[in-house]
Amino acid sequence: MQGQQLRVGLVGAGKMGADHALRIHERISGARLAAVADPDLDRAQQVAGSSGARATADAFEVIDDSDVDALVIASPGAVHEPLLLAALERGVPVLCEKPLTPDAKSSLRVVEAEEARGEHLLQVGFMRRFDAEYGELKRLLDAGELGAPLMLHCVHRNAATPPGFTSEMMIYDSVVHEFDTARWLLGSEIAAVTVRAPKSSSAAPDGLLDPQLVTIETTSGALVDVEIFVNCGFGYQVRCEAVGERGTALIGADGGPLVHRSGNWGGSISDDFRDRFGAAFDREFQRWADAAHRGHADPAAATAWDGYAAAAACEAGVQAQATGTRAEVDLAERPDFYIP
Amino acid sequence: MQGQQLRVGLVGAGKMGADHALRIHERISGARLAAVADPDLDRAQQVAGSSGARATADAFEVIDDSDVDALVIASPGAVHEPLLLAALERGVPVLCEKPLTPDAKSSLRVVEAEEARGEHLLQVGFMRRFDAEYGELKRLLDAGELGAPLMLHCVHRNAATPPGFTSEMMIYDSVVHEFDTARWLLGSEIAAVTVRAPKSSSAAPDGLLDPQLVTIETTSGALVDVEIFVNCGFGYQVRCEAVGERGTALIGADGGPLVHRSGNWGGSISDDFRDRFGAAFDREFQRWADAAHRGHADPAAATAWDGYAAAAACEAGVQAQATGTRAEVDLAERPDFYIP
Amino acid sequence: MQGQQLRVGLVGAGKMGADHALRIHERISGARLAAVADPDLDRAQQVAGSSGARATADAFEVIDDSDVDALVIASPGAVHEPLLLAALERGVPVLCEKPLTPDAKSSLRVVEAEEARGEHLLQVGFMRRFDAEYGELKRLLDAGELGAPLMLHCVHRNAATPPGFTSEMMIYDSVVHEFDTARWLLGSEIAAVTVRAPKSSSAAPDGLLDPQLVTIETTSGALVDVEIFVNCGFGYQVRCEAVGERGTALIGADGGPLVHRSGNWGGSISDDFRDRFGAAFDREFQRWADAAHRGHADPAAATAWDGYAAAAACEAGVQAQATGTRAEVDLAERPDFYIP
């Protein structure tokens, strides 16, 4: 494997793509960047620059490139579907940043295309599944150490939003992570979503419902509540407490040096999600590259089905937000192909 | 004051009453137990025993006793109304264990009787208002250090329930504390209540909806969520996180020695609420006795109005629990007499 | 007991005395202030003022007063010996603020006088023995839950020193608490003391060795290290970690609300030792008053022997500090009277 490095084609050279290029280049073993595509060719060249990879404005050129062994898709969700279908046709492993596609219907088409091909090639970038603390929480739940899980209490906070961030994006971009972790931790599909908002923070841009309280019901009968607050002011914070029949477990506590100074004790909080999940991204990519060498997706990762289920939950979430009422999730039947 | 100790009449010699007798006897200054009433005369005598107080089966005998300066009512809520009305008529200060009365209508009658008398004589035993951590949280909020409050996340857990505990009692006996602290911390009335329950814990008695997730809307536009879980198995735990526009504050973290042993780090949890709130009860009683010496209720305590508002919220809570829908709280207009 | 309140005579109306007067007056049950003595009569009158107690400039007048049932001594240590001997002669229970006396020789004379009288009347105000966390640590050690204790790591910090504070006072006034807690927690006498000082903090007054590192050897073979740092700048902090053969336990962690704000998480620290040990003082005084009603010292409190042993350890500590070498503690043989 060391002799033959995995040649990775990167589609999308924005912030996330550039970060992943660096990751492949500098932080994981057994893979190298072979090609970079971005409609903005300059940007593609800049990201390719230091690594010796080719740059192009045409994503399909990278997908069809026979010198590319595997693909990372980090372009906007709106253009994912044709890229994924083309990659499936070529039969290369793909790590697709979330969302799989922006809506349930198109996600389901991708699911069906992968099922038709009969190979697990796609995985969706829900990196929390590779975080050490989430992993330990999953282990505690699966081992039954807390008894059957009944509730999750989740908190998801950002210091501030970039311009143009909308209430819907709070569901699609942020709560989507809780949809996936709830499904993964509880081993259950999402049945319904309710969204409530208190009066909005005066720190939130005009028109943004911030914070919101999202309540999720699962088919297993568990309840999940999520505080999503994207202008909380102080930093990036992700917390999850699982409540089981015999105990609870909380992850996401503050870390780093405990400082005493000037009448205060405590530490600092970063507002960069990469400080919290950087190691998870690294593990996700390393495991993906290892699996891609063998020609398939990492079995530990979120599948196309998981991407579809998250998209369906997001649709219900946005509907619940708009109507103020409980929205049920209407899910297709899960193909045997996606039952582990 | 030391020369003339406050002579306290205790109505109700059950577990709570006996605990308060001990408190008056051993832990606070300037007060002594003068009389104890309980329908079970043996019980009254036992509680009176060590203190030299008189014992009787007739509560009104204690209330009318001219050698009694102030009353503690710790009998079941169902019999509070006539006791409170009699005490108001006599004009003695009363510390009434929650609830003021079991329903909003009767509570309102007590409110109106006190208002008619024109003296603040009654206070309700919401002891959290005297807890150091809740006090500090209130101070942070009132000082604006977190910005305007938007949400509270509350957790209220007991290890196990006594026989006969019902889903309604989870609202009336447990969540009632969160109703009061939400009103007090946020300085706002409760507008509506919603109750959701996941599948119940297998550790809960048959028919008990346990845990439940209670969502509270306040007239100020804040949202409060409460996990009430009375068979959580591991101990008594009360937690509250306030989320403001500029920061958050969490109280109820685990304390005591941090032990490392046998591959584990941590500490122990008691299942006795008195270990958590014993000091708050002491402070509540000391302040009450000090105020009663001067002939009135402690201005820092919950008033009859607060007792009424809590009763109204409980009624909405139980209705929401029964119907599965959002129940609005229908509150009388607040008399000027109760506006601080 | 309630009918006959313990009549307390207070000797010393400085800061500590005034605090204790308030404690007797407002926070404990079954006792009242009957007389206050201070060479500064104004100060005595001020402290007596609100309580109806008599005020005098002559301490012996209070000690000899037949209307005084028990004594609290809060005057400077230098004048304790004659006061204690007079109180022993009268046979009244005494709560003596530390130190018992300022040196081992005079302390031993007090010990011998009490032994001669044959009644346990004296107790020394080492209030940590009544602190909930220290109590729980003691319980863990006594129950063998950590195995045999091998080491204690202690930290004792103050924000800043008052004018005139000397390196010797760091031993006599501050580390004396660690001498007592070490003896009490480990159930062993102190064998030797070593004192090391790094370069002093630029925040410390000229000439003060601050911080210092005190190493204590016990006759049981345990080692105790103490960081004493009285100009640490940020607040009052007392921490103790016991290291046993099978585990460790740490007390003195930071408490209060956990706040997230402005890129930081944490809480605040007070620089007032009463915020940390106020409840311990209350418990100490309540238990003392209860025992004094029965005519003797609280068996849970530090005895005159403990006061003597602490004085001897302080002498060794100051010698070690001055010489830079290890100083052995030269202790008299413990009379049977003081063996529990």
Add this chain to the structure above:
Amino acid sequence: MQGQQLRVGLVGAGKMGADHALRIHERISGARLAAVADPDLDRAQQVAGSSGARATADAFEVIDDSDVDALVIASPGAVHEPLLLAALERGVPVLCEKPLTPDAKSSLRVVEAEEARGEHLLQVGFMRRFDAEYGELKRLLDAGELGAPLMLHCVHRNAATPPGFTSEMMIYDSVVHEFDTARWLLGSEIAAVTVRAPKSSSAAPDGLLDPQLVTIETTSGALVDVEIFVNCGFGYQVRCEAVGERGTALIGADGGPLVHRSGNWGGSISDDFRDRFGAAFDREFQRWADAAHRGHADPAAATAWDGYAAAAACEAGVQAQATGTRAEVDLAERPDFYIP
């Protein structure tokens, strides 16, 4: 760089060597294992096995191999000197596991050889310098956020020792890390060492002084105390608290999920140092490989001088342990070549 992977020769295929082989193979980017040497050829082959690297029993064969770009030395310290001198002669970058050599004299010869060559090729595997928490502590100190550092309180605990572990090894293998971190954090050399031992734990093997309390004086006038306890029973724990003129900072707090269960709160502790420092090893190796590509040592790593200074401190430590007295560290003058 990706096209030309760094070809690494590994000397020593024991536990540590095998772990590093895996690290090069699977966790870092831009390097591959090219050759493995171990006197036990089977072991060398096993480690080489999966990676396509050559295996040999002769370390010098690997060092002299022109297909090897850089060396990792993970053999016992006793054989390091000739290996390092040979590597210096060939001019290849070396990551040498600690110790540089087992004694100060031989370490100084290595220092002089490197200085003579005039190139920084050697680095010593003090991986704590690459740990995120230590890094943040260093940053706080260097930025002056705590004021000038006065003391460090260190705790270094292992669950249990392997057979044959001696009191001297507690200095050479364990406290050596604290010697290096003290020098690095404080930017100062070690002036003297004192070792005290309480009675030993009954859990320690016969004859082992365990725990010990090591006191370190630095040339800057700071004091460092280290509890080394290698049979503490419960797990691997490394803690460091820096005490500065204006504040303190503590690293090494417990992490992972906070679990409430069965009357307890807390989490679990591993006894594997790789769980604590795995990420630090990864970062150390990645940075080393990146620097080795450019032909020299990582400037952030411990140099040969640091290895020599640690060896000198260990010698003083073992002498202090044997004699029970303070031992001064006798250090050569630091060559300009090693002054950053």
